[in-house]
Amino acid sequence: MMEGNQDRLAIDGGSPVRRKPFAPRWPMVTEAMRRRVLEVLDSGNWFRGCGENNRKFEQAFAAAHDCRFGTCVTNGTHSLQVALLACGLEAGQEVIVPSWTFFSTAQAVVAANGVPVFADIDPATLNINPAHIETLITRHTAGIIPIHFAGHPADMDRIMAIARRHKLFVIEDAAHAHGARYNSRRAGSLGNVGSFSFQFYKNLTAGEGGALTTNDESLHERIQAWYNLGHMPKNYAQYRHDWMGGNCRMTEFQAAILLESLPLLDEQNQRRRANARRLNELLRSLQGIGVFDPVGDVQSSCHVYMLRLDEAQARLDKQRFVAAIQAEGIPLTVGYTMGVHEQPVFQELRFGPYTGYQRTNPKLSYRHLDLPETRRAAREVCFLPHRFLVNSDEGDMGDIAAAVEKVLRVTERSRRSNRDKRSCTLAK
Numbered sequence: 001m002m003e004g005n006q007d008r009l010a011i012d013g014g015s016p017v018r019r020k021p022f023a024p025r026w027p028m029v030t031e032a033m034r035r036r037v038l039e040v041l042d043s044g045n046w047f048r049g050c051g052e053n054n055r056k057f058e059q060a061f062a063a064a065h066d067c068r069f070g071t072c073v074t075n076g077t078h079s080l081q082v083a084l085l086a087c088g089l090e091a092g093q094e095v096i097v098p099s100w101t102f103f104s105t106a107q108a109v110v111a112a113n114g115v116p117v118f119a120d121i122d123p124a125t126l127n128i129n130p131a132h133i134e135t136l137i138t139r140h141t142a143g144i145i146p147i148h149f150a151g152h153p154a155d156m157d158r159i160m161a162i163a164r165r166h167k168l169f170v171i172e173d174a175a176h177a178h179g180a181r182y183n184s185r186r187a188g189s190l191g192n193v194g195s196f197s198f199q200f201y202k203n204l205t206a207g208e209g210g211a212l213t214t215n216d217e218s219l220h221e222r223i224q225a226w227y228n229l230g231h232m233p234k235n236y237a238q239y240r241h242d243w244m245g246g247n248c249r250m251t252e253f254q255a256a257i258l259l260e261s262l263p264l265l266d267e268q269n270q271r272r273r274a275n276a277r278r279l280n281e282l283l284r285s286l287q288g289i290g291v292f293d294p295v296g297d298v299q300s301s302c303h304v305y306m307l308r309l310d311e312a313q314a315r316l317d318k319q320r321f322v323a324a325i326q327a328e329g330i331p332l333t334v335g336y337t338m339g340v341h342e343q344p345v346f347q348e349l350r351f352g353p354y355t356g357y358q359r360t361n362p363k364l365s366y367r368h369l370d371l372p373e374t375r376r377a378a379r380e381v382c383f384l385p386h387r388f389l390v391n392s393d394e395g396d397m398g399d400i401a402a403a404v405e406k407v408l409r410v411t412e413r414s415r416r417s418n419r420d421k422r423s424c425t426l427a428k
Contacts, residue, residue, distance in 0.1 A: 009410050011327035017403040018329030022396060026387035027205050028264070036256040046252050048072070053255035058211070060262055061196075064179070066189035067213040069220035072250035072258075073227050076175045076197025079210035080108035080145070082248055083193045086222035087169040089114050091356035093142035098128040099339035099374045101147045105173050106340045113356035114142070115364065118341040120371040125295050126150065126306070126381065129373070130158040137166055140360045146191075147173035151203070151301030151386075152294065153182035156190040163191075171195055176303035178204040179265045183297045188213040193223070198258060203272075203301050203386055204265055206254035268390055272302035275389040275397055282401035283307060288314030288408055290380075305384040306335070307404075308377075314408055315415050321407065322382055328403035335383035339374040341366045 008014030036053070045051035054072050062070030073079045089095065091113040097105050099118040106116040119132045128146045144163060146154035156172075163170045170191030174180070177187035178196060188194025193216070198209035212227075214220050224233050227248040230241035280291040290308035294300055309321050316324075318334055325332040340346065346366045351357070357364045384400070 007410070009324055009327065009407060010329070011324045016327060016329040017406060018399045020329075022331065022388050023391050026390070027200070027207075028261075028390070030260060030264075032260040033257050036260050037253055040252045040256050048249050048252060048255070051252035051255075053252045053259055054250055057255045057259045057262070060259065061211055062213050064262060064265070065186040065194065065213050066215075067186075067194070068215050069213065069217065069223075071212045071220070071223050071227060072255055073210045073212065073248040074250060075208050076195060076199060076202075076210040077104040077108055078227070078246070078248040079195040079197070079212050080104060080171065080173065081111050082223055082226045082246075083171045083195050083212055084108060084112040084114065084143070085226045085245075086219055087143060087171065087192060089142050092140065092359035092361070093356075094138060094140045094360070095143045095145055096128075096133055096136050096141065097145045097340075098147055098149070099341045099369075099371050100126055100149065100336065100377050101173065101340060102175070103340055103343065104175075105145055105147055106346070109145070110351050110354045113354050115140070115357045115361060116340075116346075117141070118339065118366065118369060118371065118374075121149075121373045121377065122155070123373050123376070125152050125154070125292070126377055127152065127154040128159070130155050130162060133159065133162055137162075137168075141166065141168060143169040143171060145171045145173050147175070148177035148180055148187050149304075150292075150306055151176045151178075151180050151303040152292070153177065153180050153187055153190070153298050153300070155296070156182055160191065169193075175199075175202065175210075177301050178202065178303075179269045180301040181299040187301075189215060192216060193219060198254070201385060201387075203269065203303055204258065204261055206250075206257040206261075209250050209254045209258065269299075269301050271391070272386055272389040273300065275392055276300075276302045276305050278394060278397045279305060279400060282397060283404060286401075286405055286408060288316075289404060301386075302389055303386050304335075305386070305389060306381050307384075308380045309382060311380065314411070316407070316411055318379060318382060324407045324411075325382075325403050328406065330400050330403045331384065331388060332400075333383045333385070335381055336378055338378050339371055341369050341371070341374075 010016040048054040058070035094115045095109045109116040172191040172194040174187045175197035180187040194213040196211045225243040226245045230243040230245035232242040
């Protein structure tokens with residue numbers, strides 16, 4: 001650690017803990033990717049109907065996630081919407097989702113003309129709380145979308161038991177969970193269908209893109225129809241349309257990148273997990289910081305490294321803490337600062353033409369919804385993106401921990417100094 005770091009935070013003009021950038025470039029580009037993309041370019045077969053990369057990746061990705069069937073789509077938002085429609089969601093039916101998630105999880109329900117019902121989370125994993133799911137089921141409930149948040153699989157045994165009792169479909173939002181495992185099974189094979197994203201920041205990326213996985217052949221056929229303009233594979237003809245559907249097809253360029261990226265995924269996830277474990281051990285003893293350990297027989301994909309800031313103990317709010325850590329050269333972010341139910345679109349029901357809720361709940365309102373663990377997470381949980389775990393080493397993890405320790409220590413010392421000064425002033 002540099003001289004002077006002990007005394008003054010970088011945000012206040014001191015020397016930062018780390019000056020050099022972190023090593024990993026994201027996305028990682030290999031020569032095999034370059035070759036395959038150029039092959040697509042030169043072939044002229046850029047559309048999935050002309051090329052082979054979509055089909056090959058669908059087969060490989062499904063197999064890598066313990067599934068028989070895979071479908072490539074445009075992005076992870078469309079994949080959720082297609083899954084909902086393929087599962088038979090009808091206008092006004094309810095789908096239970098966590099509020100601690102990216103906007104797309106709930107937005108997809110609205111775009112499928114359903115009604116999102118927001119559940120609270122388990123503070124140990126930040127995944128949807130199965131006990132809360134039970135209290136939210138009504139005669140209008142059609143399904144559940146658990147998200148494997150940050151790559152840590154949700155409590156799928158309990159969720160699937162609830163779904164079976166109430167005859168609900170389950171769509172895994174596995175946008176964070178490429179290659180993750182739950183009780184020796186892969187994420188994406190645990191519910192009726194798994195939904196993945198290949199957006200730029202994901203563990204497996206083509207800039208944009210998504211995929212659906214399932215072991216249910218009839219559900220796969222409906223997915224194929226909904227994502228491809230209503231064409232049923234078994235009755236396929238170019239201008240025959242059996243169902244309503246959208247154009248959610250992935251290009252051959254994206255599939256080419258993904259096909260060469262997939263073999264690297266498990267080894268990259270191993271590095272992410274190893275660095276997350278190192279960082280947990282380095283931070284565990286710091287007062288005011290909470291770390292997230294794996295819960296149960298799981299292997300997380302570590303899409304996000306999370307730490308919890310206890311504002312009362314640390315004497316810092318999340319915004320000030322993250323700004324101070326960033327000034328020390330560490331790319332920590334504030335993450336989510338509200339639950340999805342608190343977003344203006346849900347507070348004001350700005351659903352546009354998607355008015356299915358008026359059939360079942362014309363007085364729908366999210367304004368007084370109380371989700372205490374979601375509110376706590378928004379106040380306390382900070383994110384470190386996965387790309388800083390992939391190629392980093394123990395020294396990098398040490399710098400991250402040193403920055404956190406420094407910010408906490410200097411803040412506490414400053415607080416005590418100010419308190420002592422006030423005491424002296426009062427004594428006078």
